[in-house]
Amino acid sequence: MQNFVAWFKSHSGFLDDASLDVVDFPSHGRGAIALKDISENHTLFTLPRSLTLSTRTSTLPSILGADTWERFKLGQGWVGLILCMMWEEARGSASKWSEYLESLPTSFDTPMFWGAEDLEELRGTAVVDKIGREDAERDYHEKLLPAIESRPDLFPPDSVAQYYSLERYHIMGSRILSRSFQVERWDRQGDDHDESEANTSAMDVDSAEFPDKGEDAHTEEGEESDDEEVDDPSDVAMVPMADLLNARYGSENAKLFYEETELRMVSTKPIKAGEQIWNTYGDPPNSELLRRYGHVDLVSLPQGGEGNLADIVELRADLVVSVVTGHAPSTGLANTQERIDWWLEEGGDDVFVLETDLAVPETLTSLVRLLLLSDADWKKARDKQKPPRAKLDSQVLSLLLQVLGRRLNEYPTSTEVDEQLLRGGNLTLNKRHAVIVRLGEKTILTGVLEKLREVEQSLLVAEKDKVKRPAASGETGGETRRSKKAKR
Numbered sequence: 402m403q404n405f406v407a408w409f410k411s412h413s414g415f416l417d418d419a420s421l422d423v424v425d426f427p428s429h430g431r432g433a434i435a436l437k438d439i440s441e442n443h444t445l446f447t448l449p450r451s452l453t454l455s456t457r458t459s460t461l462p463s464i465l466g467a468d469t470w471e472r473f474k475l476g477q478g479w480v481g482l483i484l485c486m487m488w489e490e491a492r493g494s495a496s497k498w499s500e501y502l503e504s505l506p507t508s509f510d511t512p513m514f515w516g517a518e519d520l521e522e523l524r525g526t527a528v529v530d531k532i533g534r535e536d537a538e539r540d541y542h543e544k545l546l547p548a549i550e551s552r553p554d555l556f557p558p559d560s561v562a563q564y565y566s567l568e569r570y571h572i573m574g575s576r577i578l579s580r581s582f583q584v585e586r587w588d589r590q591g592d593d594h595d596e597s598e599a600n601t602s603a604m605d606v607d608s609a610e611f612p613d614k615g616e617d618a619h620t621e622e623g624e625e626s627d628d629e630e631v632d633d634p635s636d637v638a639m640v641p642m643a644d645l646l647n648a649r650y651g652s653e654n655a656k657l658f659y660e661e662t663e664l665r666m667v668s669t670k671p672i673k674a675g676e677q678i679w680n681t682y683g684d685p686p687n688s689e690l691l692r693r694y695g696h697v698d699l700v701s702l703p704q705g706g707e708g709n710l711a712d713i714v715e716l717r718a719d720l721v722v723s724v725v726t727g728h729a730p731s732t733g734l735a736n737t738q739e740r741i742d743w744w745l746e747e748g749g750d751d752v753f754v755l756e757t758d759l760a761v762p763e764t765l766t767s768l769v770r771l772l773l774l775s776d777a778d779w780k781k782a783r784d785k786q787k788p789p790r791a792k793l794d795s796q797v798l799s800l801l802l803q804v805l806g807r808r809l810n811e812y813p814t815s816t817e818v819d820e821q822l823l824r825g826g827n828l829t830l831n832k833r834h835a836v837i838v839r840l841g842e843k844t845i846l847t848g849v850l851e852k853l854r855e856v857e858q859s860l861l862v863a864e865k866d867k868v869k870r871p872a873a874s875g876e877t878g879g880e881t882r883r884s885k886k887a888k889r
C-alpha cells in the first residue's frame with residue numbers, strides 16, 4: 402500500500418493524509434478511515450485526469466491506430482479498456498500505472514468465479530441471468546485475441562499466456578466492474594460550473610435504472626445494452642485512490658467530483674475521527690452488489706432485523722402470461738400472442754420489479770387484466786391504445802397470488818430453511834451471500850403475498866357486506882329491503 406500511495410503522490414496526486422488513512426477493514430478489504438473529525442466539503446484527495454486509466458489516457462489506442470481499433474471493435478463496451486490494462490500491465494515498470502495495477506486485486510468473490518454448486522444456490526435470484534460469462538468470453542475470442550494476434554510486435558506471442566489469457570481478461574473485466582468510474586470529457590460549456598459530479602460506472606452511473614428495470618446496464622466486459630448505445634465507452638476509467646473507498650447502503654459521506662483538469666474526492670457530510678469514509682455505489686439491491694462487487698449489504702431495517710432496503714424481486718412477464726393463460730382458459734384468451742406483442746410494442750414491461758415497499762406494480766395488474774379481456778374489450782383497448790386500468794378484483798387477485806406462489810417456488814429452498822442456514826453460521830462465504838440474496842428476495846415476495854391476501858380478505862368482506870348491508874341499513878331499495886319491510 403505504501404508503494405501505491407508514494408506512486409500516487411509522485412504522479413501529482415494530492416492526499417490529505419493528516420485527515421485520512423488507507424487501512425484494511427475486516428471483511429471489507431481496504432478502505433479509508435478518518436484520522437480526525439472532517440467537516441463537510443473537505444477535499445480528501447485529488448488527482449489529475451491524466452492519472453486515470455482509460456482508453457483516452459493509455460497510449461495503446463494511438464499506437465494501434467484508429468483503423469485497427471475499429472476493425473477489431475475495440476471501441477465497443479469494455480474490451481478496449483481491458484486490452485489497455487493488459488498491455489499496461491505487460492509493460493511492467495515502463496507503464497505509468499505499474500504500481501497502481503500491482504495494487505489491484507486478482508481474485509474476486511463475484512459469481513463470475515463461482516462453481517456450479519455455489520451458483521445453484523442463486524437459482525431464482527436476479528443474479529443468475531446477468532453473470533454474462535459466455536458473452537464476455539465471446540468478446541475475448543472474437544475481438545481481443547484477433548487484435549493481439551494481428552500485432553505480434555506489440556503483443557509478443559510468448560507473453561500471451563502471462564498477460565493476455567482468458568483468466569487475465571476476466572480479472573481485468575472484474576476490476577472494471579467493481580472499480581471503474583464514468584469520467585466524461587470536460588464540457589467547455591459547463592465552465593461556468595466549478596465542478597460536476599463524477600458518475601461512477603462501477604458505482605452509481607446505472608443505479609438509477611434499478612427500480613424500474615430488471616436488465617443490466619453494464620454487463621461485464623461490454624456486452625451491448627441500451628445504456629451502452631448512449632454511453633461512451635471511452636468515458637469508463639479506472640481512478641486510482643477513488644476506487645479504494647468502500648460503500649454501504651445509505652452511508653455515503655464522500656463523493657467524487659470532476660473539474661477541468663482534475664478529479665476531487667470531497668466529504669459530503671461531517672465525518673468523525675475513526676469513522677470509515679464511504680463512497681456510494683448507488684445503493685443497489687444485494688443481487689446486484691453480489692454480481693458486481695462480491696459482497697452484500699446488511700443494515701438494520703426499520704421493521705427490525707437486517708437486510709438491504711434496496712432489494713428487489715424481478716418477475717418475468719412470461720411467468721405472468723403462463724399462469725394467466727394456464728388457469729383461466731375459459732375466459733376466452735384468444736389472440737394471447739397478439740396481446741403480448743401489442744403490450745411490448747406499447748412499451749409495457751417484460752419484467753416487473755417488486756420492491757421492499759411491497760407495492761404491486763400497476764403495470765403487472767394491467768397486464769393480467771389485458772390477458773383476461775374479452776375479445777371485444779381487447780380490440781377496444783388496442784384501438785384506443787389504452788391498456789386496462791390496474792384494478793384489483795377477486796379474479797385478478799387470485800391470479801396474482803398464483804404468480805407470486807410460482808415465483809417463490811423458483812428458489813431452491815424455503816424461507817425457513819434459509820433462516821436456519823444463516824443461524825447455523827457455518828456457511829462458506831459464497832453460500833452465505835447466496836442465502837442472503839435469495840432470502841431478501843423471498844421476504845419481499847412473501848410480504849407482497851401477505852398484502853394481497855389481506856386485500857383478498859377485505860374484498861370478500863366487502864362482497865358479503867354488499868349482500869348484507871341493504872337489509873341491515875335499509876339504505877338501498879330492491880328486493881331485500883322490500884322483503885324486510887314486508888316482514889315488519
Ligand SMILES: C[S@@+](CC[C@H](N)C(=O)[O-])C[C@H]1O[C@@H](n2cnc3c(N)ncnc32)[C@H](O)[C@@H]1O
Binds near residue numbers: 428432646647
Ligand atoms: C471500489 S472497491 C473498494 C476497495 C476495496 N475494498 C479494496 O480492497 O480494494 C470495491 C470492493 O470493495 C469491497 N467492498 C466495498 N464495500 C463493501 C462492503 N460494504 N462490505 C464488504 N465489502 C465491500 C468489495 O470487495 C468490492 O468489490
